[in-house]
Amino acid sequence: MHEVSLVTALIDQIQEVAVQQHFTRVEKIHLGIGVLSGVNGDCIDFCFSEVTKDSILSGATLSYESIPIQILCKTCEKTSNPREPNDLRCEYCRSGDIRVQRGKDFLILNLEVDTEV
Ligand SMILES: [Zn+2]
Numbered sequence: 098m099h100e101v102s103l104v105t106a107l108i109d110q111i112q113e114v115a116v117q118q119h120f121t122r123v124e125k126i127h128l129g130i131g132v133l134s135g136v137n138g139d140c141i142d143f144c145f146s147e148v149t150k151d152s153i154l155s156g157a158t159l160s161y162e163s164i165p166i167q168i169l170c171k172t173c174e175k176t177s178n179p180r181e182p183n184d185l186r187c188e189y190c191r192s193g194d195i196r197v198q199r200g201k202d203f204l205i206l207n208l209e210v211d212t213e214v
Pocket residue numbers: 170171172173174175187188189190191192
């Protein structure tokens with residue numbers, strides 16, 4: 098499952114940071130999931146405790162929010178936030194010649210850790 102490998106990658110990423118910043122346990126993790134990222138937050142939620150049980154993320158509280166789409170229009174150079182992922186057009190001039198600036202990401206927005214002295 099796609100989401101399992103994402104959580105596994107997340108563990109690797111956090112483990113690296115943990116070595117650098119000397120923490121041993123994560124208490125809370127807050128993720129940002131882009132509307133266009135293709136990641137299903139419910140699936141992450143569903144597999145999270147199972148995948149993380151023997152890792153630094155074991156027992157951590159998971160939460161997430163979705164990151165809305167933001168596009169930059171190449172025609173009129175305005176940014177807009179289309180709600181419909183299948184209709185990525187400029188809200189001002191309706192041009193389809195756009196660049197996606199936000200909404201494709203899957204990232205850690207916040208991490209609360211337990212630092213042992
Ligand atoms: Zn435009």
